[in-house]
Amino acid sequence: MSAVVARDIVKKFGEVPAVNGISLTVPDGEFMVLLGPSGCGKTTFLRIICGLEQQTSGDLLIGGKLVNEMPPRARGVAMMFQSYGLYPHYTVRNNIAFPLKTQRMPREKIEKQVEWASQLLGISHLLDRRPRQLSGGERQRVALARALVREPTALLLDEPLSNLDAKLRTSARQEIKNFQMRVGLTTIYVTHDQVEAMGMGDRIAVIDHGKIRQVGTPTEIYNDPADLFVATFVGAPPMNIVTHNGGGYLGFRPENFLPKDMIEDGAATEFSFRVDRSEYLGSERIVYGVMEGFESKQPITAKLPPAHVREGSIRPGEWHPFAVKNSALRRFDNSGNRATH
Amino acid sequence: MAVIAEPITKPVSRFHFFLDRREVLELFLVAPAIIYVLLLVGLPLLLAVYYSLSAYTVYDPTWKFVGLANFRDIIQNPTFIQTLVNTFIFTFGSQLLGLVLGKFGAFLLLRPFPGRKIVRALIVLPFVIPVALATIAWRWLFDSLYSVFNWTLIALGILDRADVPNWLGTPWLAMLCVVIINAWRFFPFAIVIFLAGITAVPQDVVDAATVDGAGFWRRNYQIILPMILPIMAIGLIFGIVFTFTDLSIVFLLTQGGPVGATSVLAFAGFKTGIESGDVSHGAAISLFMLPVLLIVTVLMLRFIRRREI
Numbered sequence: 001m002s003a004v005v006a007r008d009i010v011k012k013f014g015e016v017p018a019v020n021g022i023s024l025t026v027p028d029g030e031f032m033v034l035l036g037p038s039g040c041g042k043t044t045f046l047r048i049i050c051g052l053e054q055q056t057s058g059d060l061l062i063g064g065k066l067v068n069e070m071p072p073r074a075r076g077v078a079m080m081f082q083s084y085g086l087y088p089h090y091t092v093r094n095n096i097a098f099p100l101k102t103q104r105m106p107r108e109k110i111e112k113q114v115e116w117a118s119q120l121l122g123i124s125h126l127l128d129r130r131p132r133q134l135s136g137g138e139r140q141r142v143a144l145a146r147a148l149v150r151e152p153t154a155l156l157l158d159e160p161l162s163n164l165d166a167k168l169r170t171s172a173r174q175e176i177k178n179f180q181m182r183v184g185l186t187t188i189y190v191t192h193d194q195v196e197a198m199g200m201g202d203r204i205a206v207i208d209h210g211k212i213r214q215v216g217t218p219t220e221i222y223n224d225p226a227d228l229f230v231a232t233f234v235g236a237p238p239m240n241i242v243t244h245n246g247g248g249y250l251g252f253r254p255e256n257f258l259p260k261d262m263i264e265d266g267a268a269t270e271f272s273f274r275v276d277r278s279e280y281l282g283s284e285r286i287v288y289g290v291m292e293g294f295e296s297k298q299p300i301t302a303k304l305p306p307a308h309v310r311e312g313s314i315r316p317g318e319w320h321p322f323a324v325k326n327s328a329l330r331r332f333d334n335s336g337n338r339a340t341h
Numbered sequence: 342m343a344v345i346a347e348p349i350t351k352p353v354s355r356f357h358f359f360l361d362r363r364e365v366l367e368l369f370l371v372a373p374a375i376i377y378v379l380l381l382v383g384l385p386l387l388l389a390v391y392y393s394l395s396a397y398t399v400y401d402p403t404w405k406f407v408g409l410a411n412f413r414d415i416i417q418n419p420t421f422i423q424t425l426v427n428t429f430i431f432t433f434g435s436q437l438l439g440l441v442l443g444k445f446g447a448f449l450l451l452r453p454f455p456g457r458k459i460v461r462a463l464i465v466l467p468f469v470i471p472v473a474l475a476t477i478a479w480r481w482l483f484d485s486l487y488s489v490f491n492w493t494l495i496a497l498g499i500l501d502r503a504d505v506p507n508w509l510g511t512p513w514l515a516m517l518c519v520v521i522i523n524a525w526r527f528f529p530f531a532i533v534i535f536l537a538g539i540t541a542v543p544q545d546v547v548d549a550a551t552v553d554g555a556g557f558w559r560r561n562y563q564i565i566l567p568m569i570l571p572i573m574a575i576g577l578i579f580g581i582v583f584t585f586t587d588l589s590i591v592f593l594l595t596q597g598g599p600v601g602a603t604s605v606l607a608f609a610g611f612k613t614g615i616e617s618g619d620v621s622h623g624a625a626i627s628l629f630m631l632p633v634l635l636i637v638t639v640l641m642l643r644f645i646r647r648r649e650i
Binding site: 047050051052071072073077078079081082083084085086087088089098099102103146150 | 543545546547548549550551552553554555556559563564567568570648
């Protein structure tokens with residue numbers, strides 16, 4: 001288990017930079033999530049860490065050792081792939097044993113390690129099956145067992161849950177997180193799913209166009225986005241962004257945008273809101289509309305708790321007084337970066 | 342109560358949508374292939390079986406049944422045994438060489454390089470050139486007086502003019518030549534098979550092996566090769582069947598010589614049955630291939646089924 005440090009990593013495919021100067025420090029034992037839209041360079045960055053791609057420039061340190069020139073097998077990191085990459089012609093036992101065999105570990109020790117890893121993930125009863133005889137969730141565990149069996153320096157996960165159905169994904173998310181906390185393994189987890197990122201990460205690095213836009217805890221990312229990209233990428237529905245009359249942008253989360261009578265606190269800013277449409281989703285109601293005197297590219301959304309909202313205060317086609325607590329307002333300058341005040 | 346006029350049901354001919362019926366259409370589309378196979382493969386095969394059990398010759402076209410006498414005759418003939426051995430050497434030697442060349446070729450063609458598409462197009466040439474043309478060219482390369490190989494070796498000073506090999510005149514060299522030419526014809530096919538197999542291996546699996554610490558050789562021989570084994574086996578079945586039944590290269594290059602050193606089953610069957618007119622013995626020789634190929638094919642297909650992933 002070791003810290004992973006990247007210093008100004010650049011990777012160009014031809015002239016196109018896929019990774020455009022990423023510097024990131026993942027301390028020992030941290031669960032770091034790389035979050036970004038598809039094609040933002042997060043997977044390329046992960047492949048550089050494990051050595052499947054060679055960076056064009058920049059330094060990479062694993063456990064304090066410079067590994068720029070090291071082949072993947074010398075780095076000691078394990079990676080779990082989106083489609084798991086299990087070896088279809090091997091049994092589960094041999095799949096898990098493969099990373100140990102490449103290290104020429106003695107047979108008895110291999111058996112012991114395979115036993116340990118399969119018990120850890122509850123797949124001892126599957127050892128003699130082949131990957132095609134397993135369900136999606138079982139395959140995922142086998143892949144995880146194979147990654148862990150040689151006790152890697154760091155564990156890299158590339159969208160490991162995207163091949164599971166929604167229900168299984170939730171439980172697998174818990175499992176991976178619990179497991180990581182128990183083993184205390186340095187983990188770098190790539191996803192485009194913000195729910196996974198928020199729920200699992202100790203810290204999140206939001207990446208766009210090959211650059212890190214912000215690194216922080218889930219709370220920091222959500223409450224104090226560093227720029228408009230982070231503000232609109234994280235959160236569903238995203239943060240409302242309107243052009244402020246004094247220049248720059250004003251942002252607020254939909255759940256902070258409430259009918260005025262629901263805010264008891266005095267320090268709030270009032271807006272006039274015309275409701276166009278509303279969606280009832282059971283636990284919440286999403287209301288779409290426009291705000292008087294402010295411009296926005298997207299319709300303004302408000303996320304309301306249905307149980308506490310009067311029907312009259314959100315009637316479609318009418319203007320209603322809405323408000324946002326001043327502490328929940330975020331200001332961005334003209335270039336989209338967070339303004340200090 | 343409102344009376345609704347009942348629409349007149351128009352009788353539709355029973356055969357109007359005849360071809361829309363799945364089972365009829367299936368039969369209709371498959372029939373040409375079945376008829377073709379029955380007429381051009383099934384019938385001659387039955388005929389060959391009958392000939393091999395009769396005393397039929399061109400000079401005495403009798404249908405007299407003689408049982409297995411023809412087979413007994415050819416097995417007792419030492420030339421036939423040599424022919425059988427030759428056929429195995431020819432088939433498996435050229436397949437092995439072709440596979441090795443094919444794997445090399447596939448690896449070279451896998452990586453992008455300038456002009457790869459042209460090379461890919463050119464590499465199938467041995468496969469598409471008419472075998473007669475190609476063999477004549479090879480005959481010149483192996484000629485006793487004008488052999489390009491010999492002249493090159495002499496010019497390079499590796500060989501003395503006095504002891505150049507007589508490629509087609511020495512029994513084992515002649516066999517080697519036949520094997521080389523057949524391997525040369527087969528290897529583009531092997532390349533195509535290998536390329537298809539290797540590109541079908543998911544990149545994730547190869548990447549996983551790399552991260553798991555496997556180097557080039559382990560990746561190739563423990564991951565990629567076992568995964569493409571089934572598709573390779575199919576290619577090999579084709580290669581074996583076609584080579585085992587082939588007579589063109591032997592016919593054009595050596596005529597089975599020197600002293601029967603390159604005679605193979607198909608060639609011997611042709612010589613005896615067609616050229617000498619001894620149809621019954623020729624048929625018996627040809628039918629000898631059947632059990633061999635059957636066993637090889639069944640074994641390999643069973644192997645593939647077991648390996649299926």
